[in-house]
Amino acid sequence: MKTDIILSGVGGQGILSIAAVIGEAALEEGLYMKQAEVHGMSQRGGDVQSNLRISDKPVASDLIPKGSADIIISLEPMESLRYLPYLKEYGWLVTNSRPFINIPNYPVLDKVNEELDKLPHKVILDVEAIAKELGSVRAANIVMLGAATPFIGIDYDKIEDGIRRIFGRKGDEIVTMNLNALKAGYEVAKQIQTT
């Protein structure tokens, strides 16, 4: 088992909490992992990314080689495209559909969607809208994680356990909300994966 994941988004969106849950689940499974994060300058509203590699054998490089990511998980549609050179030929791109516009020259959204359309394997969903329906926009990240779960190579219930452990000290209510968010995202992706 070996999964290379690129997480992307805009500084402040919280890609690292997605990584934290996957990491927790992987460690519990006894898997090896490496996760390169971005700290510092790029966090102030700039583009951010993280390389997450999990495997049942030791992982050598902290960085993912070009053309070999199994999945790109992005909280922002334009940002998901920035890392395409790293995606495998039949890798999955799972992205939030809602743009984060904090630059004056953000492209016309249709142009971004046209590019997303060209990819063979993708899940595109409005995680904020789904999270809002569930009662908390703050769980948008976890909706995203749910949508990516079918492609990570770790069982769904193990990811659920990861959420329980990471959010446990914040109380049952928060845990339940995040589990619901995970499920909502997961179901969207499952439907797309099977059609």
Place this chain on the structure above:
Amino acid sequence: MEKHLFLGDEAIAQAAIDAGLSGVYAYPGTPSTEITEYIQNSAVATERGIHSKWSTNEKTALETALGMSYAGKRALCCMKHVGLNVAADCFMNAAMSGINGGLIIITADDPSMHSSQNEQDNRFYGNFAMIPILEPSNQQEAYDMVYDGFELSEKLGYPVLLRVTTRMAHSRAGVVTRPMREENKMNCPEDGRQRFILLPALARKRFKSLLAAQDGFVAASEESPYNQYFDAPDKKKGIITTGIAFNYLSENYPDGFENPVLKITQYPLPKKLVVRLVEECDEILVLEEGFPFVEEQLKGYLGIGIKVHGRLDGAIPREGELTPDSVALALGKEVKSFYSVPEVVEQRPPALCQGCAHRDMYDALNDVLKEYEGAKVFGDIGCYTLGALPPFRAIDSCIDMGASITMAKGAADAGVFPAVAVIGDSTFTHSGMTGLLDCVNENSPITIVISDNETTAMTGGQDSAGTGKIEAICAGIGVNPAHIRSMTPLKKNYEEMKQIIREEIEHKGLSVLVPCRECIQTITRKKKAAKQ
């Protein structure tokens, strides 16, 4: 034995605690900051009373760490690569005096300049000072090398420089920890005056000792379990890796190496191992994260000895960090992308937060400076450096911490008017204060803006040494109190701010303006912490 998911920085911090650390001394700087923060937040470190408060700059940090080592205890000093420039005076001379309690100096280098002004490779500093250098290849080694590094430092009697780079500092992996050791007892050196008073006559003796210690340092590298030789059948080429380059090489040979490989993680170079590789192989490829440090030593000035490939002949690009791909290309392997970055993708540079006080300061300053032709604004390092980007385009320079004040002075000496300096509060206490004294002594006609957000924001909101004291410091240094002007940078105060800026630019002498309003990220973080 416990396994934790640690950032490289966290592995270093935990190892230091476990090795019986008594104090960490540091000034924040990406990618080194998390080491000290980890110790500050560690329950055992607090229980043990391990010192972990931030220092005012890297020089004060290293000197304090050396003082703790003098007293027999184990000390850690952490900084980003450019921090060692600031601490260099103490660094070079601590190699002359040697140490008493184990002293490890961490340099976190930033090839590719993710958040830095340059990509200097501080292994050159280690070589320059002639002390041992450690350069772990992964998080576990970072842990082990720090854990054992204090003992190494004590055994050899010298400080040890440990170098990490961004990818190691800020990447997580599983790390197994070791039992926690007792702290050293206080114990000042009996031969202290012979070693720590570097008067010329004594210093000459110390230098002879340092020279004599070199063979021992090489022997330590040769015996180090972290410097490893991997034999392989194809001797046409031998490969040397340093630090994390080993991982990129391994990534390209998942089923084992085809050529002999020498993995280097401790310097000075392990001579016997290098000689073996050179003798066995026709040519050498050097893969190192940073400058061609090993490559230059192997090649020599004229490059007429052995055949060496690396950064100097373009086998690896001369600049930037290594990647598994750049290493693959150097090995003659194919790198293949299936998709390219579509043209619609635009750059997304970082920006000052909405509501940031620096924004209001720049808006007012820009408005006033429009009235003057030839105004130059000498910037400095911190969040406010982002004032270089649109929509502000407000600064003309950013060189090193503290340079805003002194460059403005130099430019004013040359006739530039208005010459304005913009500096943050933490940067001011880091290394702006001494330059301010130069300006006071000549009553230089410059306007200094100390944009005080009561924190060290750029690196994540650490405490700032001068909080609540900025005006008093300026007055104490000798700035005329009539020309120390405080203000609150808010939209509603624009007209007042502009009036003050105008008055002080017109003043034919030194002025200091102190717009003060707390960083909004720091406020949010404090609120969150209070809730928990």
